Amino acid sequence: MADAQWSPGRRAGDADEFLPVLDLVEPARQRRLTVFFRLLLLIPHFFVLLVLEIAAFFTAVFGWFAALALGRLPEPVFRFLAGVLGYRTRVAASGMLLIDRYPPFALNPPPGYPVQIDVRPTRLNRLAVFFRLILVIPAAIVQSLVTSGWYVLAIVWWLITLILGRMPRSLFEATAATLRYEMRVFAYVSMLTPAYPKGLFGEDALSVPEGQGRSATRPLVMSSAGRAMLVLFLVLGLASAVTASVTRSSSDDTDMWMQTQRARVAHPSTGMIAR
DSSP: OOOTTOOTTOOGGGTTOOOOEEEEOOOSOOOHHHHHTHHHHTHHHHHHHHHHHHHHHHHHHHHHHHHHHHSSOOHHHHHHHHHHHHHHHHHHHHHTTSOOSOOOSSSSOOTTOSEEEEOOOOOOOHHHHHTHHHHTHHHHHHHHHHHHHHHHTHHHHHHHHHHHSSOOHHHHHHHHHHHHHHHHHHHHHTTSOSSOOOOTTOOOGGGSOTTOOOBTTBTOOOOHHHHHHHHHHHHHHHHHHHHHHHHHHHHHHHHHHHHHHHHHHHSOOHHHHHO
16 A cells, blocks of 8 residues: 555545545556557456456455444455455556556555555444445446446547557546546445545645655646546546437337237237137
8 A cells, every 4th residue: 555644635634534546657658569459468357357356245245244333344354355446446547548567466566566546444434334335326427427438439549549659648637537536436335435436527736735746646636638538528428328228218119019019919809800
C-alpha cells in the first residue's frame, strides 16, 4: 500500500473515511505491438480474475457478517479483498490502454509497477454496512454509464493509441477517471472503505497542496478537455442503455406476437373449425 501520511484533499474530519486512491504513472509512449494484441495478451489474466472474483464474492459475504458484528473487516478478509481489487484494477488499466507494462500474476504488485491502489482499514458504520447494496445503487449507475460509454467507442480509442503510440492527454485523463471511479465503487461494495464513491471529475487544483503530487492520478487534476471526454462517456453510456432497453422491449413484443400466432395455429378456435 502507499504512504499512509498523505491523501488528496484530506481534512481532519475525514480521518475515518479515507477515499481510496489510484496511483497510475502515465507512460510516455506505448509499444504498438502490445497495443495491437492487448486483449489477446490479457486472456490468461481474465481466467485468473474469474477465479479470484468467485473467491472474493464468498469472502465478501463472510466479511459482511463479520463487519456487522465487529464494525470492521477482519484483517485477512481486508487483505484478500484489497488484493483482488488491486489485481482487477491493474488488469483493467492494461485493457483500457492506460499502461504498457504487463500486469503481474500477483495480488501484491512489485513496488515499481505503474498501477497501485491505496486502501486503508478503518472502522465501518454497521448501519451503512447493512444497507450497503442499496446505498451503492446511485454510484453504481454512474459507474456503469461512464464505463459502458468508454467501451462503446473502445475500438476508436484503440486505433488512436495504436496510430499515435500513446493516448492523447485528454483521453488518458477521462479513462483514468473512469477506472478510478470504478475502483472506488468496488472498494465501497467490498466494505474496504466507508467513504462513498466520489471524485469522478477529479480533484480541484486549488485543493491539492503544491508538491504533493505523486503520479498522473494522485492527484487527478483534469483539464477541460478531459472533463468533456468524461461527459461524452456518460452520454454514450446513457444512449447505449436507452438503446438496449428499447431494443429489448421491441424484441419482447415481437416474441409475444410470435407466440400468439403459434398458439392460434396450434389451437384454432371452435368458430374457425366450424367454418
